[in-house]
Amino acid sequence: MRRSILLASALATTLALTACGSGEPSGDSSADADASAKPSALGSLTVWVDETREAAVTTAAEAYEAESGVDVEIVQKNFEDIRADFLAQVPTGEGPDITVGAHDWLGEFTANGVVAPIELGDKAGDFIPVSVQAFTQDGQVYGLPYAIENIALIRNTELAPEAPKTYDDMVAAGKKAGTKFPFLIQSDGDKGDPYTYYPFQTSFGAPVFEQNDDGSYRPELALGGENGEAFATWLGEQGDEGNLSIDISYDIAVEAFAKGQSPFVIGGPWMLEQFKDLDLAVDPIPAPGDQPAQPFVGVQGFYVSAQSKNALLANDFLVNYMSTPEAQTALFEAGGRPPALVEAADAASEDPLVAGFREVGASAVPMPSIPEMGSVWSFWGVTEASIISGKADDPVKAWNKMVSDIEGALG
Amino acid sequence: MSRARYKGAEAGSGTFSGAGFAVKLVLIALVDALGVFGVLAAWRAGSWGILAAMVALLVAANWVYFTKRALPLKYILPGLAFLLVYQVYVVGYTGYVAFTNYGDGHNSTKEQAVDALLVQNERRVEGSPALPLTVVEDGDGELGFAVVEDGAAEVGTAEEPLVAAPDATIDAGAVTEVPGWTVLDRATVLQRQDEVTTLRVPVSDDAADGSVRTQDARTGYVFQPVLEYDEAADTMTDTSTGVVYTPNDDGQFESADGETLPVGWRVTVGFENFATAFGDERYAGPFVKILLWTFAFAVLSVVTTFALGMFLAMVFNDPRLRGRKVYRTLMILPYAMPGFLAALLWSGMLNKSFGVINQVLLGGAAIPWLTDPWLAKLSVLGVNLWLGFPYMFLICTGALQSLPGDVYEAARIDGAGKWRTWRSITMPLLLVATAPLLISSFAFNFNNFTLIKMLTGGGPRFDDASVPLGHTDILISMVYNVSGLDGSAPRDYGLASALSIVIFVVVGVISAIAFRQTRKLEELS
Numbered sequence: 001m002r003r004s005i006l007l008a009s010a011l012a013t014t015l016a017l018t019a020c021g022s023g024e025p026s027g028d029s030s031a032d033a034d035a036s037a038k039p040s041a042l043g044s045l046t047v048w049v050d051e052t053r054e055a056a057v058t059t060a061a062e063a064y065e066a067e068s069g070v071d072v073e074i075v076q077k078n079f080e081d082i083r084a085d086f087l088a089q090v091p092t093g094e095g096p097d098i099t100v101g102a103h104d105w106l107g108e109f110t111a112n113g114v115v116a117p118i119e120l121g122d123k124a125g126d127f128i129p130v131s132v133q134a135f136t137q138d139g140q141v142y143g144l145p146y147a148i149e150n151i152a153l154i155r156n157t158e159l160a161p162e163a164p165k166t167y168d169d170m171v172a173a174g175k176k177a178g179t180k181f182p183f184l185i186q187s188d189g190d191k192g193d194p195y196t197y198y199p200f201q202t203s204f205g206a207p208v209f210e211q212n213d214d215g216s217y218r219p220e221l222a223l224g225g226e227n228g229e230a231f232a233t234w235l236g237e238q239g240d241e242g243n244l245s246i247d248i249s250y251d252i253a254v255e256a257f258a259k260g261q262s263p264f265v266i267g268g269p270w271m272l273e274q275f276k277d278l279d280l281a282v283d284p285i286p287a288p289g290d291q292p293a294q295p296f297v298g299v300q301g302f303y304v305s306a307q308s309k310n311a312l313l314a315n316d317f318l319v320n321y322m323s324t325p326e327a328q329t330a331l332f333e334a335g336g337r338p339p340a341l342v343e344a345a346d347a348a349s350e351d352p353l354v355a356g357f358r359e360v361g362a363s364a365v366p367m368p369s370i371p372e373m374g375s376v377w378s379f380w381g382v383t384e385a386s387i388i389s390g391k392a393d394d395p396v397k398a399w400n401k402m403v404s405d406i407e408g409a410l411g
Numbered sequence: 412m413s414r415a416r417y418k419g420a421e422a423g424s425g426t427f428s429g430a431g432f433a434v435k436l437v438l439i440a441l442v443d444a445l446g447v448f449g450v451l452a453a454w455r456a457g458s459w460g461i462l463a464a465m466v467a468l469l470v471a472a473n474w475v476y477f478t479k480r481a482l483p484l485k486y487i488l489p490g491l492a493f494l495l496v497y498q499v500y501v502v503g504y505t506g507y508v509a510f511t512n513y514g515d516g517h518n519s520t521k522e523q524a525v526d527a528l529l530v531q532n533e534r535r536v537e538g539s540p541a542l543p544l545t546v547v548e549d550g551d552g553e554l555g556f557a558v559v560e561d562g563a564a565e566v567g568t569a570e571e572p573l574v575a576a577p578d579a580t581i582d583a584g585a586v587t588e589v590p591g592w593t594v595l596d597r598a599t600v601l602q603r604q605d606e607v608t609t610l611r612v613p614v615s616d617d618a619a620d621g622s623v624r625t626q627d628a629r630t631g632y633v634f635q636p637v638l639e640y641d642e643a644a645d646t647m648t649d650t651s652t653g654v655v656y657t658p659n660d661d662g663q664f665e666s667a668d669g670e671t672l673p674v675g676w677r678v679t680v681g682f683e684n685f686a687t688a689f690g691d692e693r694y695a696g697p698f699v700k701i702l703l704w705t706f707a708f709a710v711l712s713v714v715t716t717f718a719l720g721m722f723l724a725m726v727f728n729d730p731r732l733r734g735r736k737v738y739r740t741l742m743i744l745p746y747a748m749p750g751f752l753a754a755l756l757w758s759g760m761l762n763k764s765f766g767v768i769n770q771v772l773l774g775g776a777a778i779p780w781l782t783d784p785w786l787a788k789l790s791v792l793g794v795n796l797w798l799g800f801p802y803m804f805l806i807c808t809g810a811l812q813s814l815p816g817d818v819y820e821a822a823r824i825d826g827a828g829k830w831r832t833w834r835s836i837t838m839p840l841l842l843v844a845t846a847p848l849l850i851s852s853f854a855f856n857f858n859n860f861t862l863i864k865m866l867t868g869g870g871p872r873f874d875d876a877s878v879p880l881g882h883t884d885i886l887i888s889m890v891y892n893v894s895g896l897d898g899s900a901p902r903d904y905g906l907a908s909a910l911s912i913v914i915f916v917v918v919g920v921i922s923a924i925a926f927r928q929t930r931k932l933e934e935l936s
Binding site: 310404 | 600693896
């Protein structure tokens with residue numbers, strides 16, 4: 001008797017739970033069940049975005065939902081977590097259909113087979129060439145680009161009315177301004193910051209990897225040799241003179257510039273938010289070497305999962321809805337990163353600061369997306385930091401040891 | 412909840428009546444309902460392992476709580492279930508991964524790797540146009556594409572290459588109607604999207620001309636596969652060069668001259684990971700240093716925190732001190748702060764040029780707290796002392812208050828001084844109570860990844876090593892680095908699991924020995 005009560009109540013609760021469960025639009029495993037249970041629902045898309053892009057993608061998703069009747073579920077994640085989580089979850093079938101990501105993840109994503117190519121067709125021509133190029137590997141496009149970002153020289157026009165032509169000009173102008181720092185460039189303690197220092201390095205003619213004619217990289221180190229040694233020597237000198245310091249972190253650099261403690265800071269559009277009260281100009285980065293100072297350009301975009309059960313929807317959403325000027329402009333307004341779509345970029349360039357970054361970006365080089373890049377970062381920054389801080393007595397020796405260590409790690 | 416369950420269990424084991432039984436009934440019904448829901452969900456997702464485990468747990472739970480013969484189990488079953496799920500399973504899975512090559516390039520199953528290779532190596536035929544496309548269905552339910560090329564409509568299926576369909580209706584550039592075919596509406600297309608995206612309609616009878624496929628059911632493109640998979644022979648063939656790739660033992664397709672295709676899959680590799688862990692010469696030198704530092708760090712952390720915690724506990728245990736409660740509350744504050752946050756704050760405060768310690772407390776000194784090898788070690792220990800002493804303070808306070816007063820009285824009568832009393836009575840009695848906690852504290856600090864990662868990141872780097880490891884790296888942060896989990900090397904979960912198992916063995920052995928020693932201590936008292 002009592003057992004039957006138990007059975008009955010267990011059954012009732014299970015039924016109630018099942019009912020609740022299948023009511024949720026929580027994609028993945030229950031998506032197939034939903035589709036068969038409710039013929040009116042056309043399926044659902046799961047999209048991973050980070051905090052800064054959530055609102056903009058939600059707007060585009062709502063437009064898509066209204067027109068196609070598809071559920072789009074936006075999942076907010078930390079940008080730093082997306083790369084590893086996407087790699088781990090796609091093979092299990094629990095991953096999203098679409099994720100936001102940076103182009104330099106591409107090498108790892110394709111080597112692990114977690115992304116599917118996207119056919120942009122004629123739309124490819126509507127984008128700034130470097131953005132599509134960055135998402136291209138071996139002739140296939142793997143992502144829909146939406147933003148291009150690079151660093152440049154941000155100048156406080158009150159303290160320095162003219163753009164410096166060379167590195168020495170900049171230091172001289174900074175000293176003349178009488179501020180606490182002649183110019184600011186961020187580092188990360190003894191881990192260094194090779195990304196931000198890269199334009200200085202390229203001006204000495206020492207890019208990190210050899211580049212093919214189509215702009216892609218091949219895993220042959222190019223940062224060694226005479227040019228690399230010249231850069232290392234220069235780093236040591238500037239560290240001794242106190243122009244470069246590894247103790248200036250991102251926060252310290254931004255705060256000092258915002259307080260008017262320096263006329264120049266080398267940084268990206270993501271800093272501008274904090275400099276609202278200042279009169280600014282964005283200029284090319286002055287070169288300490290005899291070649292142009294080319295920063296890295298990073299492209300942000302959307303990837304489609306190779307295991308997506310809704311590949312059709314995912315491609316439709318990206319190619320036909322996220323590539324519109326409205327969607328790209330909304331993303332620009334949400335994140336402040338210049339759009340990759342030419343039409344949206346032109347509109348955004350009405351702002352002289354955005355135009356300034358775009359101009360510097362036009363001559364920039366894409367950040368390598370080959371998986372070998374991962375092995376370079378950790379040696380690279382630490383060596384730069386130890387040269388700047390004077391911990392390494394002989395810059396050239398330290399630099400050459402770094403080159404051989406990286407070669408050892410690449411195997 | 413747990414208290415209610417205990418009550419229910421007690422009542423149930425005694426008599427079959429009363430409010431207790433009703434509570435038990437409701438709780439078990441709830442557990443069963445959740446369990447059955449879980450079983451159904453696992454069924455739907457096709458996760459048979461989870462399904463079997465859930466059924467077993469459910470049956471066990473019902474049997475235990477309705478039989479009269481399993482009284483002890485009634486108390487420990489929930490804990491046992493959680494132990495199985497959260498500990499035994501995790502350890503078992505780590506053990507399994509340690510014997511595979513799971514990592515970069517071997518991220519998934521063979522089936523998925525084949526899919527990925529095929530999809531990555533299907534190329535759009537150069538110069539081919541974008542074709543406005545409509546999905547159609549013939550009388551037998553077979554799907555086909557109707558495309559518009561140069562203003563003329565063509566229809567075809569996977570079997571039948573595209574043929575002209577002059578009587579089709581074209582509206583706004585796309586086919587809207589074809590006699591003999593049903594044009595599928597958007598909803599139907601989406602329901603059958605798997606079929607649509609995998610459909611390849613040949614352009615002509617010659618396979619070399621390629622075939623039309625679509626990704627969004629709106630536009631089609633002509634594609635040509637570069638790799639072809641032969642399921643029967645289990646080989647990949649490059650159609651442009653004719654090279655045949657066969658699967659090798661490492662979970663990759665390999666050609667006769669040793670060239671491999673990029674995407675691989677997970678296979679078991681035996682003890683290879685363990686061999687790699689100890690076989691790489693570049694790691695040999697740093698490994699010894701890191702091992703020594705790990706032991707020094709774990710032991711010193713326990714000793715210093717325990718010493719300070721015990722000292723403070725004894726001071727604040729003195730009844731003559733006023734406002735003890737306030738002091739005690741203040742002492743516990745560092746314990747209330749999340750460890751990773753505290754470590755981050757400290758790393759800021761210890762910054763050489765801008766940190767509070769140098770700037771404010773030391774009047775602008777430039778002491779390289781985190782960048783000098785020895786000072787960095789000192790800083791790590793100091794911060795860990797700050798983080799850890801409240802815990803020791805808490806347990807020592809508790810233990811001190813439970814010490815019997817009569818032994819002290821006896822000591823006083825025997826004429827023992829303060830030092831003697833402390834050494835011969837307080838200390839041993841305190842150790843009996845706290846030794847197991849000291850051992851667990853050692854095990855915790857041995858693997859205190861958060862502190863190292865957040866405070867120094869392992870730095871400053873070894874100058875003489877060729878691997879990105881540093882003076883404050885401990886074994887677990889070395890594992891994180893070696894296996895590429897920090898992104899500085901290709902990710903290798905197999906290697907990471909193998910090294911974790913090695914650390915597990917080390918900590919397990921030391922703890923076992925230490926517990927044995929503690930037992931001797933107990934016999935003393």
